[in-house]
Amino acid sequence: MTAAPLPNCTDLVAAVEAVLFVAGEPITVEAMARVLQISEEQVLTAVGALQQRLDESGSALQVIAIAGGYQLCTRPTVSEFVARLLAREQGKLSRAALETLAIIAYRQPITQPEIEAIRGVACASVLRTLLDRNLICEAGRKSTVGRPILYRTTQSFLHYFALRDLSELPPLDAPTSTPAEDGGA
Template identity: 60%
Template sequence: MNLSSAIECLLFVAGEPLNLQDMARALQCDEYTAEEALRELQLRLGESGSGLQVVSIAGGWQLATRMEYSETIGRLVTRNGGKLSHAALETLAIIAYRQPITIPEIEAVRGVSASGVVKSLQEKRLVAEVGRKQTIGRPILYATTQEFLHYFAISSLEELPVLENFEPEESDTAGGLLANAALAEASSETSQEAIYPDTP
C-alpha cells in the first residue's frame, strides 16, 4: 500500500480538514510517518501537474483545487454570497483578536452599534456564542469558529498579523474557552483607567 495514495483517498473522502492524528489513526502508523506521506503527496500532486493541491486550513489538511483553475470552475458552479462588508470585517477582526468578547466591548472599539453585524456574522457561522461574561447583565461572549479559519483559508488564529502595541484585555470567561495561546502570551501592562482625565 502506498501511504501517500492512501492519504489522497482519506482527504478525498473526508471533505473537511483532516489533521495528522486522524490520518495516522486511519493509516495505522505514527503521525511522523503520516506527515512524511502527506509531504510526498503534496510533491507528487505538484509535479504531476494535478489540478488539486493539499492545503493547510482550519487546523488540518484538505484537498482543494489550484487557484489557476478557479475561473474554469466558476463557469460550472456559482459561488454563493459576495464579500463581507468593511464593517463586518472590522468587527470580525476585533472579535478574532479580543475573543471571547461581548457586544458592548466591540462597540466600545468601533464607536458604533455592533449587534446587527454580529448577528449576521453569527448567521454566517463565522462567530458563535461561547458563554457569558460574569459581570452585571451576564452579556453573551462571542468567539470565532472553525468556519472563520476556513473562510480566510488560515490554519489557526496564530496566523493573524500581530497588532502593534497589542494589549490584551483581561476578561473573566464563563467557559474559559478558546484562550488563544498567542493572545494569552502577550502581557497586559497599562490599565485603561490611567488614561481617563480627572474631572475638574
C-alpha cells in the same frame, strides 16, 4: 470492522488522498491516523509524498496546511474557474462584517457591548450574520453585570481566511483607544 493494514507507500498515499478528498475540509493528522489505523508519522510522510506527486504532475490540486489540519484543494492558478462554477450563495462579507470579525479575531473572547464600543455602532445583525456563517461562535458569558455573551472565531474562520491558526493574523497596528474613549468621535 477493522480494515487490513496498508501494505505499501503507494496505497498509503492513495488512502490519504482519498480521506482528504472525502473530508472536504481540514482534517487533523490525528484524525487521519485514527481513520487509516497508522501512525501520525506515516500520515505526515504520506501527505508529503502526495503533495510532491501533485506538484510533479502539474495537478490543479494541492495539499495545504490550514486550520490545524490538512486539506486537499485547488491551486490559486485555477481558482477563477472554480469560483465561476461555484458562484457562492452567501456572497462576500460586508465591510461592517469584516470590521466586526477583525475585532473579534484580535480581541477574543469579546462581548457585543465591547465590539459596539470599538466600532461606535450597533452590531447585533452583523453578529447574527457571522454566527449564521459559522465564522464566530458563543464562547460562554462574561462574569459582569448582565452576563453578556462572549464571542470568538471558529475553525471555519481559519478556513475562510486560509490560516493555520490565529498566530498567522497580521500584526495589529491600530490605535489603542476606542471611539467611546475618544469622546465618541
